[in-house]
Amino acid sequence: MRLLCCYLSILFRSQMQYRTSFWLLATGQFFLPFTTLAGIWFLFDRFGSIRGWEFPEVAICFAVIHMAFAISECFARGFDTFSSLVVSGEFDRLLVRPRSTILQVLGSRFEFTRIGRLAQSLIVLIWAIAHASIDWTLLKGCTLVLMILSGTIIFAGIFILSATMCFWTVQGLEVANILTDGGKELAQYPLQIYERWVVRFFTFIIPFGCVNYLPLQYLLGRTDGHGLLYALTPLGGLVFFIPCLFIWRIGVRHYRSTGS
Amino acid sequence: MSTGSRLSRSAGTTPVRSPDNRHRLSDKRPPRNPKRYLSVFRIRFTSSLQYRTAALAGVATQFFWGFVLIMVYIAFYSSSDLEPPISLPQLVTYVWLQQSFLAFIMLWYRDDELFRLITTGNIAYELCRPGELYGFWYAKLLAQRMSGALLRCLPILVAASFLPSPYRMMLPPDFLSGVLFIISLLLGLLVLVAISMFIYISVFYTMSPYGSLLMFTVVGEFLAGMIIPVPLMPEWLQDVVYLFPFSWTADFPFRVYSGHFSRTEAAIGILLQLVWLVVLVTTGRRLMLRALRRVVVQGG
Numbered sequence: 001m002r003l004l005c006c007y008l009s010i011l012f013r014s015q016m017q018y019r020t021s022f023w024l025l026a027t028g029q030f031f032l033p034f035t036t037l038a039g040i041w042f043l044f045d046r047f048g049s050i051r052g053w054e055f056p057e058v059a060i061c062f063a064v065i066h067m068a069f070a071i072s073e074c075f076a077r078g079f080d081t082f083s084s085l086v087v088s089g090e091f092d093r094l095l096v097r098p099r100s101t102i103l104q105v106l107g108s109r110f111e112f113t114r115i116g117r118l119a120q121s122l123i124v125l126i127w128a129i130a131h132a133s134i135d136w137t138l139l140k141g142c143t144l145v146l147m148i149l150s151g152t153i154i155f156a157g158i159f160i161l162s163a164t165m166c167f168w169t170v171q172g173l174e175v176a177n178i179l180t181d182g183g184k185e186l187a188q189y190p191l192q193i194y195e196r197w198v199v200r201f202f203t204f205i206i207p208f209g210c211v212n213y214l215p216l217q218y219l220l221g222r223t224d225g226h227g228l229l230y231a232l233t234p235l236g237g238l239v240f241f242i243p244c245l246f247i248w249r250i251g252v253r254h255y256r257s258t259g260s
Numbered sequence: 261m262s263t264g265s266r267l268s269r270s271a272g273t274t275p276v277r278s279p280d281n282r283h284r285l286s287d288k289r290p291p292r293n294p295k296r297y298l299s300v301f302r303i304r305f306t307s308s309l310q311y312r313t314a315a316l317a318g319v320a321t322q323f324f325w326g327f328v329l330i331m332v333y334i335a336f337y338s339s340s341d342l343e344p345p346i347s348l349p350q351l352v353t354y355v356w357l358q359q360s361f362l363a364f365i366m367l368w369y370r371d372d373e374l375f376r377l378i379t380t381g382n383i384a385y386e387l388c389r390p391g392e393l394y395g396f397w398y399a400k401l402l403a404q405r406m407s408g409a410l411l412r413c414l415p416i417l418v419a420a421s422f423l424p425s426p427y428r429m430m431l432p433p434d435f436l437s438g439v440l441f442i443i444s445l446l447l448g449l450l451v452l453v454a455i456s457m458f459i460y461i462s463v464f465y466t467m468s469p470y471g472s473l474l475m476f477t478v479v480g481e482f483l484a485g486m487i488i489p490v491p492l493m494p495e496w497l498q499d500v501v502y503l504f505p506f507s508w509t510a511d512f513p514f515r516v517y518s519g520h521f522s523r524t525e526a527a528i529g530i531l532l533q534l535v536w537l538v539v540l541v542t543t544g545r546r547l548m549l550r551a552l553r554r555v556v557v558q559g560g
Contacts, residue, residue: 021468028474035478039487042494047340050332175317178324186328193335194328 003099007107015112022113029116033066037124040188051193056132057220058189061212063125064144065187068151068211069180070117076156078108082163092257101252102245105163134219143215143231150237151187151211155180157237157244158206164244164251179206187212210236296391297399304403315411322416326359330427346491349430350518354489356429357514360416363408364449365484365510367456368477371401374460375469393552394545397460401453433519440526441517447533452509454540455480461544464551485511491520505536 015022040062044055073080082105085091094104134140162176183206190213191199203209210233217223218230330352337348346354363369374397377383386393420429432438455476462472481487484506490498501507512533516526 021470024471028470031478032474035482035487038482042488042497043336043492045494046344046492047336047342049339050335051339175320178321182321182324182328185325189332189335194331198331 004103004107008110011107011110012112015110025113026116029070029113030120031116033117033120036188037062050189053190053193054132056128057216059124059128060132060216060219061190062188063121063128064147064211065151065184065208066121067118067125067148069155069184070114070121071148072152072155072159074111074114074118075152076106076159077111078105079156079159079163081109083166086166086255089257091255095252095255102160102248132220135221139231140219143218143234146234147211147215150234151208153241154207154211154237155183157241158183160244160248164248167251167255183208190216207236207240210234297395300396301399301403304400305407315408319412319415322359322362322412323419326355326416326420327427329355334426344492346489346515346518346520348426349428350515350520351489351492352427353429353518354514356416356420357517358486358510360413360420361409361445361510363405363412364445365452365486367452367459367480367484368473369405369408370456370459370469370473371404374400375463378460378463379467379469387552394457394548398453398457401456402449405449405453430518432517436523437516437519437526440523440530441513444513444516444526444530444533447530447537448509448513451505451533451537451540454537454544455505455509457544457548458540461548461551464548480506483507484509491515505540508533508536 037059040058041055044050044058049055050058085094085105085108094101094108097104158176158179162179165176183202186194186198186202187208191202191209192213199209203214214230214233218227218233223230333351333355334348337344337351344351358365377386386396389396417429420427421431423429432441459469459472459476463469466472483501483504485493485501490501490507490511493501501511508529512521512529515521516529521529
């Protein structure tokens with residue numbers, strides 16, 4: 001943990017060396033999702049609702065998933081760019097150090113400019129909470145925080161999975177984007193609006209549903225009875241993370257240096 | 261390929277205003293020869309065709325993306341009984357066309373090599389080359405986009421037209437709309453490359469591509485109907501959209517295809533595309549010449 005903080009502060013200071021560039025990129029990240037949100041808003045303007053969901057409710061989904069994505073892109077960026085470590089042979093160096101590989105790859109890169117996107121999602125979230133009809137309780141607050149955390153962990157898990165593929169393919173695969181960017185795109189809306197098989201896949205295999213429509217139903221008080229069960233669904237994200245770590249370990253054992 | 265080469269040649273032979281030769285590294289200009297731009301086009305085209313695996317991955321991604329978008333629209337359409345401004349089959353076709361011709365319409369599809377040329381000063385070598393830089397780069401960018409689309413569009417189009425009912429892409433209502441679609445799509449591509457040239461030109465002034473890239477992509481993609489299709493936007497926004505060239509690159513051809521625009525509207529639109537193309541290319545070239553005049557190549 002202390003090592004991680006050390007990595008964090010080093011990379012933060014190094015990125016702050018280019019201060020203007022940093023703020024420019026951060027502002028860019030701030031404005032980028034606005035057009036998407038505007039698009040969603042215009043659609044609601046025309047159609048009113050989507051399968052019974054109102055705009056503020058969808059905005060909660062949108063904000064939660066974008067926050068989760070921003071945080072995990074900031075911290076798990078090392079896994080996202082992992083193929084460069086493998087290609088250049090840098091990974092050999094990580095292997096001989098007496099620390100876990102996960103920690104070191106994690107610490108190899110942080111993208112602090114994502115703070116812009118985080119701020120944007122935060123504003124959206126506050127707006128949405130103010131406009132959605134939710135009777136807040138302590139447990140609901142916890143659920144909301146859990147949704148964001150668990151979303152972050154799910155994205156991190158996917159980043160790790162796609163990085164693991166590099167052990168076999170060397171090059172990064174664009175297909176993994178389906179799960180990261182695609183997942184983000186998909187989970188902007190409550191998953192229930194999609195086809196049955198999509199909902200199943202993204203609830204039981206990649207558990208976006210656990211940070212999306214399941215706990216949201218609890219927040220909105222639409223759970224008829226099993227409230228607590230719905231409130232705890234975000235923990236599903238943690239369950240997803242464990243096999244990802246296992247697969248990573250298998251991958252590391254399969255690793256053969258490129259020799260360069 | 262044959263249409264492509266015709267296009268690149270027409271791009272190369274736009275009249276050249278006599279450039280200021282003082283700062284040109286070579287002032288002996290050989291007679292302009294459209295073949296030059298054609299060969300630049302051909303080299304780029306074949307080299308981009310090498311990345312087949314990447315293209316395959318791209319196809320999968322786009323296919324998935326198209327599915328998600330269509331499902332969202334289906335959900336929206338089913339929750340309102342108002343008469344939508346564009347029918348669902350037309351919209352589905354619109355989405356599939358967008359996904360298959362992504363390389364034709366995405367502004368962020370960029371060539372980092374050109375950025376590096378400008379920022380590192382290697383532009384000096386480019387200036388030594390015979391031929392005009394604008395036409396040269398235009399042909400390069402055009403070829404990249406053509407090859408990118410060529411690899412990706414066919415599998416998506418074919419697969420999408422065999423999907424089960426709500427997802428199936430329809431054929432154009434008649435032969436003429438198909439022809440008009442192809443014309444407008446290619447013209448749209450030419451307009452788009454002309455727009456994207458402005459991004460590269462702006463780097464001469466700003467030295468960093470990120471700002472202008474971000475602005476162009478955020479604004480441009482929204483106005484081109486990439487976030488939500490133009491017909492679904494509110495009326496006032498549609499009026500704004502039509503003031504800019506972006507919707508002519510992506511939105512217009514797709515609506516011609518599905519018959520959302522009548523034939524006369526399509527014909528007028530194609531004329532307007534031509535006007536935009538001329539305007540954008542001439543201003544782009546003038547700006548570029550001006551930028552080159554003040555270019556300072558540092559030694560080393």
